[in-house]
Amino acid sequence: MSASSDRPSPYIVGPAYDWAFFLLPPLGALALGVAISGTAFSGEPFVLWGREKTLAGLLVGSLIHAHLVAVFFRSHGNPAILRRFPLRFLLVPVLAWALIRGSPVVAALATVLATFWDVWHSGLQTFGFARIYDRNGGNPPALARRLDFWLNHLLYAGPILAGATMLDHFRGFDALEDVGLPFFTAVPAFMSSTHRAWTLGVVSLGGAFLAFYVLAYWRLYRRGYQLSFPKVFLLVTTGACSIYSWGFDSWGEAFFIMNLLHAVQYLALVWASEQERIRERLRLGRWRASSAVAAAVFLGSVLVYGVGAELLDPDLESLWALTLVVSLMHFWYDGFIWSVRREQV
Template sequence: MSASVDKPSPYIVGPVYDWAFFLLPPLLALALGVAISGTAFSGESLVLWGRETTRAGLLVGALIHAHLVAVFFRSHGNPAIFRRFPLRFLLVPVLAWALIRGSHTVAAAATVLATFWDVWHSGLQTFGFARIYDRNGGNPPALARRLDFWLNHLFYAGPILAGATMLDHFRSFDALGDVGLAFFTTVPAFMSATHRAWTLGVVTVGGAFLVFYLLAHWHLYRQGYRLSFLKVFLLVTTGACSIYCWGFDSWGEAFFIMNLLHAVQYLALVWATEQERIQERLRLGRWRAGRFVAAAVFLGSVLVYGVGAELLDPELESLWAVTLVVSLMHFWYDGFVWSVSREQV
């Protein structure tokens, strides 16, 4: 009788962890966003450190900044990756800060870049999770990769271009007008005037692509492709949440829901992949409570930064430039950390 072979787990970390922090956040964030809509939590103003905000705004803002700075645990905190790209991790952030701080034009351009890079980056995060679930389901890593790549961008960027929050994204171009680049201030007006055409284009092209995507996967399935329920669940719930929020919701509620789910997923991913290295750097060894101490240090440090960055006075230009550099480095670092080495991700 042959020995049994354990079937690889379809999960990234484990059933409870994956469902709590990777798979259910789209639905949980949507439910929370709907629940607090119109309540004092989201509508009643409060003043902290001289900044006016709301409890919902402080919550999501702090989480956004916290997850942005958490990338440094994946880049600078991972010796194997840090040794391969020392100039990217040490020199580029300093140069970026100097350019942003030294030029209002560069600062305005960086603000616009961060707005739209965030859209691209958010689609890629779900893409990364989907590809891992597909691989864990027994499929070759490259199979249907390009299909998933464009599907995730369709689900995230499509509703932004076609939906109710389109103009809110393109208003970032107004910052370029403040530094004398008046031409770019016509972009929001152009997008608003042609919004109907963009909506029609996204619906037409997106609908055709969805049909193609399903047919392509049916063809692959007949050739032996193994359908991953976890991947399907993640894509369907994230796509539905994005379409509802960016397509039909108000800017504030959509911003809260989509950024909450993204930040929770990312913080959970960083902790899952870097917790052992964090424990080692803190010299916690095999101490039984070491894992909890490491988690407290990780979450505490990024949340302290998150709250501080959210309540920062924009007139403190040097510190404001730091938060913008952190945002840009997050998008850049996270992109190549995902792909630099399959053993690392």
């Protein structure tokens, strides 16, 4: 057998799957967001179940909630992980729901936390993909890991701080005044008044880091680092999409583009990693249509939740608290599962 045939695939699942669901979604989401901008699909509201929505808002909102709840297939659907960490997977969600439902202060703080945890989490998802592509390209798992870590946060959070949607990310602090925490309502005003300084800081420091990053990898390449084309393509397209969307788009268009690409990637990742366990849990065996049935159950269940959560009346406080718990547990559980597999990424 030749050495080339022993070499692992540079892809996570396979060429077709990776390009369709991991590598091309940034460009696909950007193209779709631009295409629907100013059309009836994104701008003409309608009423469904008493809630006023646009088709674009319903689509991306449902996908957001669907991908959030999909983490439970990775945590609670995995018996090995569930047995190792029963308290964090069984007790913590119940306690979190009780605290959010029972305290308006906790609920308001949890809403703000979810906004910024989402930014951190989204950067880490691309980081995880990049590290796996690096490993599959034949590089040591820990090589330049910290460089990639900070690059992905720069590419995602940098355009938010420096761009047109910065203030929209900080508006959640205004709700804290209603629960007796008026001090924090000064945060949006402070960020708005110092936005120019944040922009200059991100551009100057970010530009210096990008130059350092390229130089560091050039040195690694000269010492034998194996360049991974999927990794480079993913980082360049995701970074360009983030800069264009968060930096220059309106809030609605940027929100649609960035959350669409993130949700598609995540749902595809969960299916790729958990399909065998889903099929086993459903006791489908190996008959020809078992994968299709398992996929229908997986996607159908998370999408039903997604649509329901998107159309939920916020006045139903118990159910609204549940959706907030799902969001927080998604960020926590997903980051924790990635860390358990840190040696792989």
